[in-house]
Every structure is written in C-alpha cells, then in structure tokens.
Amino acid sequence: MQTPIYMDNHATTPVDPRVLEAMLPYFTKVFGNAASRNHSFGWEAEKAVDNARKQIADLIGATPKEIIFTSGATESNNLAIKGVAEMYAERGNHIITSATEHKAVLDTCKRLEKQGCRVTYLPVQRDGRIDLEMLEEAITDKTILISIMYANNEIGVIQPIAEIGKLAHARKILFHTDAVQATGKVPVNVQTDNIDLLSLSGHKIYGPKGVGALYVRRKNPRVQIAAQMDGGGHERGMRSGTLNVTGIVGLGKACELCNQEMPAESKRLAYLRDKLKEGILSQLDECYINGSMEHRLPHNINISFAYVEGESLLMGINDVAVSSGSACTSATLEPSYVLKALGVGEDLAHTSIRFGIGRFNTEEEVDYVIKRVVETVMRLRELSPLYDMAKEGIDLSKVSWAAD
Amino acid sequence: MAYSEKVLDHYNKPRNVGTLDKNDPNVGTGMVGAPECGDVMRLQLKVNEETQIIEDAKFKTFGCGSAIASSSLATEWIKGKTVDEALEIKNTDIVSELSLPPVKIHCSVLAEDAIHAAITDYKAKRAAREGSPQPANA
Numbered sequence: 001m002q003t004p005i006y007m008d009n010h011a012t013t014p015v016d017p018r019v020l021e022a023m024l025p026y027f028t029k030v031f032g033n034a035a036s037r038n039h040s041f042g043w044e045a046e047k048a049v050d051n052a053r054k055q056i057a058d059l060i061g062a063t064p065k066e067i068i069f070t071s072g073a074t075e076s077n078n079l080a081i082k083g084v085a086e087m088y089a090e091r092g093n094h095i096i097t098s099a100t101e102h103k104a105v106l107d108t109c110k111r112l113e114k115q116g117c118r119v120t121y122l123p124v125q126r127d128g129r130i131d132l133e134m135l136e137e138a139i140t141d142k143t144i145l146i147s148i149m150y151a152n153n154e155i156g157v158i159q160p161i162a163e164i165g166k167l168a169h170a171r172k173i174l175f176h177t178d179a180v181q182a183t184g185k186v187p188v189n190v191q192t193d194n195i196d197l198l199s200l201s202g203h204k205i206y207g208p209k210g211v212g213a214l215y216v217r218r219k220n221p222r223v224q225i226a227a228q229m230d231g232g233g234h235e236r237g238m239r240s241g242t243l244n245v246t247g248i249v250g251l252g253k254a255c256e257l258c259n260q261e262m263p264a265e266s267k268r269l270a271y272l273r274d275k276l277k278e279g280i281l282s283q284l285d286e287c288y289i290n291g292s293m294e295h296r297l298p299h300n301i302n303i304s305f306a307y308v309e310g311e312s313l314l315m316g317i318n319d320v321a322v323s324s325g326s327a328c329t330s331a332t333l334e335p336s337y338v339l340k341a342l343g344v345g346e347d348l349a350h351t352s353i354r355f356g357i358g359r360f361n362t363e364e365e366v367d368y369v370i371k372r373v374v375e376t377v378m379r380l381r382e383l384s385p386l387y388d389m390a391k392e393g394i395d396l397s398k399v400s401w402a403a404d
Numbered sequence: 405m406a407y408s409e410k411v412l413d414h415y416n417k418p419r420n421v422g423t424l425d426k427n428d429p430n431v432g433t434g435m436v437g438a439p440e441c442g443d444v445m446r447l448q449l450k451v452n453e454e455t456q457i458i459e460d461a462k463f464k465t466f467g468c469g470s471a472i473a474s475s476s477l478a479t480e481w482i483k484g485k486t487v488d489e490a491l492e493i494k495n496t497d498i499v500s501e502l503s504l505p506p507v508k509i510h511c512s513v514l515a516e517d518a519i520h521a522a523i524t525d526y527k528a529k530r531a532a533r534e535g536s537p538q539p540a541n542a
C-alpha cells in the first residue's frame with residue numbers, strides 16, 4: 001500500500017489506464033478535425049466521435065444523436081438551463097431547482113434571476129431529498145424547467161428522479177438533471193426516468209478533465225435549446241467549437257467501462273463504504289451521518305465528528321485525501337451550504353468529512369483510513385474543550401459563547 | 405494550504421494540554437469563541453499570589469490546526485511571566501512566530517482574547533476575595 005491515499009473521488013477521479021490507452025492514438029495519429037468532411041483524417045476523427053456518442057448514449061438509455069459534447073458539466077448545466085430559459089421565454093420564465101445543487105446550477109439560476117426569470121429554490125428534508133409535494137405546489141403555469149440533481153456531490157444523496165420526471169412530464173415542464181455524480185455509478189435511464197436534459201462529466205467517471213456531455217431529448221418531447229456560444233455551428237448548432245476528439249474518445253471509453261462494470265463495481269464500493277462506516281462508528285461515539293443512507297450513492301459517506309473541527313482532522317490524517325464541509329477549508333469561510341440546507345447545525349457542519357471511495361481504492365486502504373481517522377479523532381477530542389464539557393453533561397447549545 | 409513548520413510542530417506536539425481546577429482561587433479560566441464559528445479555546449492559568457507569576461497554564465482547543473497552535477504557543481509564552489507581562493502579548497506576536505497566513509489571523513486574536521479572559525477571571529476572583537469584606541476605598 002502506498003500513501004498518500006486518494007479517497008476524494010467526488011472531487012475528481014484518476015483516468016483509468018484503459019481510457020488513457022484508448023485516447024492516445026488521437027493525439028498524434030488520428031488527429032483530424034471531426035468537422036473536416038473531405039479527407040480521411042476528418043472521417044477517422046468523426047468515426048471516433050460517433051463511437052463515443054454511442055458509448056455515452058448506451059450508458060444512459062439515450063440515442064447517439066441526443067448527445068452534445070461540452071467542456072464539462074459546468075458548461076452542460078449552463079447550456080441546459082440558460083438554453084431552455086432563452087428558447088422557451090415566450091412560454092414562461094419560472095424555473096424550479098433545489099437548495100443543494102452544485103454552484104454550476106445555483107449560480108446559473110441566480111444570473112437568470114437578474115435577467116428577469118423567477119427561480120424557486122426548493123428546500124430539502126433532513127435526509128437531503130426534496131419533498132415531492134412541495135415541488136408540485138411550486139409549479140405555476142409559467143414554469144418551464146425543473147432542474148434537480150441526480151445525486152449530491154457532498155452527501156451522495158439520490159433524489160427521487162423518476163417521480164420528478166413523471167410529474168414534470170405530466171405538467172409539460174422540461175426536466176433537467178445534473179447527473180455528474182450518478183452516471184456510471186448507479187443505473188441512469190433517461191427513458192424510464194422521463195429526463196429531458198442530463199449533464200455528465202468525464203473526470204468524475206475515470207475519464208479526462210475538460211470534457212462532458214449534455215443529453216438533449218429529441219422525441220416526446222423534442223427539446224430545443226438556444227446555443228450560448230456563437231461559432232461554427234457544431235453539435236447541431238447547440239454548441240460551437242472544434243470537438244475535443246481525444247477527450248471525447250476518453251469520455252466514451254469511460255462510459256463504456258462503467259456500463260460493463262457497474263454491477264460488480266457498485267457492489268464492491270458499497271461493501272468498502274459500509275466497512276469504512278462501520279469501522280469508524282463502532283470505535284467512536286458521537287459521529288453523525290449526513291444524509292439518507294437508503295437513497296445514497298454506493299461509494300459515498302459523509303460523517304460529522306462532533307467536537308472535532310474538520311480542518312484539524314484533515315491535518316491529522318494528512319496522508320489521506322478527503323474533504324471537509326468546514327468553513328476553514330472553503331474559500332468563502334462559510335461551512336457547507338449543503339449541510340446547512342439539511343438542517344445540520346453550523347457546529348456539526350464544521351466537523352464533517354466527505355469520503356468518496358473509488359475504483360482504485362483497496363480494502364487495505366479502507367482499513368488504514370479507518371485506523372487513521374479513529375486515532376486522530378480520539379487525539380483531537382482529548383484536545384477539545386467541547387468534548388470535555390459534553391462528557392460533564394453540559395448542554396453546549398445552552399452555553400452563552402463569548403464569540404466576537 | 406501548506407502549514408508552517410511551527411504550526412505543524414504545535415499541532416503534532418501540543419504543549420500544556422489539559423485542565424486546571426477552575427475552583428482553585430488562584431486559577432483563572434478563559435473560554436472564547438463558539439462552536440458555530442468553528443473555534444473554541446479554553447485557556448487556564450495558575451498564579452502565584454505573592455509574586456504574581458503564572459506558574460502553570462493549560463489549554464484545550466476545538467478549531468483548526470492554526471487555532472490549536474496559537475493556543476498551545478500562548479500557554480508556552482505566559483508560563484513564567486507575571487500577569488501584567490502576559491497581558492502584553494499581542495496577537496501579532498503569535499502571527500509572526502507561527503507565520504500565520506491572513507485567513508488565520510483570527511486564530512491569533514482568539515488566543516490573545518483567551519489570555520485576557522483568563523486573567524480577567526483570575527482578577528475577578530481575587531477582587532471578590534479581598535474586596536468583599538471591606539469597602540473598596542476605605
């Protein structure tokens with residue numbers, strides 16, 4: 001076993017060697033522009049792109065023509081939401097999303113609000129899922145789009161996607177989902193789930209960074225989006241720019257591998273995740289799991305270690321790469337807005353750690369991480385005045401703190 | 405963010421971790437910060453009544469590595485100083501000793517506040533002891 005151990009697979013993943021191998025010829029040998037129609041260099045590149053389109057479509061139950069290549073999920077989310085808002089402006093200006101979305105969705109919606117759209121940010125319940133009744137109540141005759149993420153990047157909680165899709169279609173509202181964390185990890189099907197637009201990204205599924213895709217439904221209904229970049233009219237006019245052929249080949253291969261290996265892989269990851277969770281919880285008291293365990297990605301666990309500040313914990317387990325919802329680790333100096341939306345108190349948000357187990361983590365690594373986390377939390381609790389007070393039976397919520 | 409050598413050293417080997425008897429008349433206790441803000445420091449000092457020298461100091465801190473290091477350093481510095489000398493320690497001294505980056509300056513401020521709070525507590529105890537039987541300026 002080698003350290004440091006990478007267990008932050010929601011942030012990004014390493015490229016699978018089989019993906020890299022598939023990509024390599026397209027840097028130097030098959031380097032043509034996929035839009036070049038008059039020579040074999042172009043045809044070869046186009047063939048590779050078409051193959052990738054099929055690999056991606058197969059993973060999510062779509063058809064190849066419904067796949068639009070982008071630079072990643074940030075762009076896919078922007079294109080989907082802004083593209084729909086602009087294209088369907090005559091029909092309405094209301095968008096429904098949720099409080100725990102990725103910033104690529106939230107900040108896109110905020111910009112649209114400045115431009116005259118109305119946006120409803122649905123709260124989530126204690127388990128991290130939206131309330132379907134609240135969603136239904138939020139719908140107005142001006143609602144054109146519902147954008148709810150498939151699975152959350154911090155807590156791994158999976159939303160009731162099929163129910164949302166059913167509701168959206170019954171009300172003739174388009175449904176977009178940011179499925180970055182879910183595609184390739186759990187079965188995703190745009191047909192059975194009534195999804196109209198879906199964002200995915202290469203680097204979260206053992207593919208390269210800087211490439212992603214947007215699924216845009218072509219039938220029942222035929223979805224149209226206004227392009228957000230002007231240029232050569234690639235991707236059926238929806239996204240201009242010379243295609244990133246190597247990246248696209250990598251994304252396609254990554255999807256193919258996920259598709260083939262998902263049944264076995266998700267079982268293995270769930271086993272490792274459960275082992276990690278049990279290993280930690282059986283040795284430490286006052287640990288709290290954030291988000292639903294029932295509706296959750298198999299490789300995610302997010303735990304608050306009461307009385308131990310997250311950044312100090314990360315510092316203690318410095319040969320293990322994970323991330324924290326503590327303010328000290330964020331650029332904004334605010335604790336995680338996702339945990340806040342779940343109703344997790346700021347005191348506990350500061351103590352949260354996200355573990356994202358990946359394809360290349362081993363059981364030995366999981367055992368090591370358990371040991372490091374347990375010993376570090378114990379050491380830091382010895383240092384924590386809050387742990388002392390709690391052990392004395394003092395109710396910390398009743399203390400009047402001399403904060404500045 | 406990379407941590408300075410000194411922050412790492414205090415984090416890995418914190419000095420003077422522990423608790424003094426808060427009911428001891430010569431012990432002052434200062435607790436500053438709040439769990440919602442992500443930092444709470446408890447700093448305690450024990451004063452020799454005759455010499456006014458701080459003979460012992462202990463801390464416990466909930467907070468990031470820099471907060472732990474700042475309070476650890478504070479206990480190290482106040483030990484052996486008189487109460488008045490300890491009051492002269494400035495947060496900026498802690499910043500430069502630990503090479504704290506700007507986002508961590510609040511940790512040093514909290515450590516300075518903790519020293520002041522502990523001394524205020526000690527002085528209040530002493531005043532209560534000496535002052536209460538007699539009128540203040542008799």
Ligand SMILES: Cc1ncc(COP(=O)(O)O)c(C=O)c1O
Nearest residue numbers: 072073074102104153178180201
């Ligand atoms: C849920 C979610 N949406 C969107 C993104 C952005 O994806 P990309 O890095 O491909 O732009 C991420 C990754 O950070 C994510 O986790």
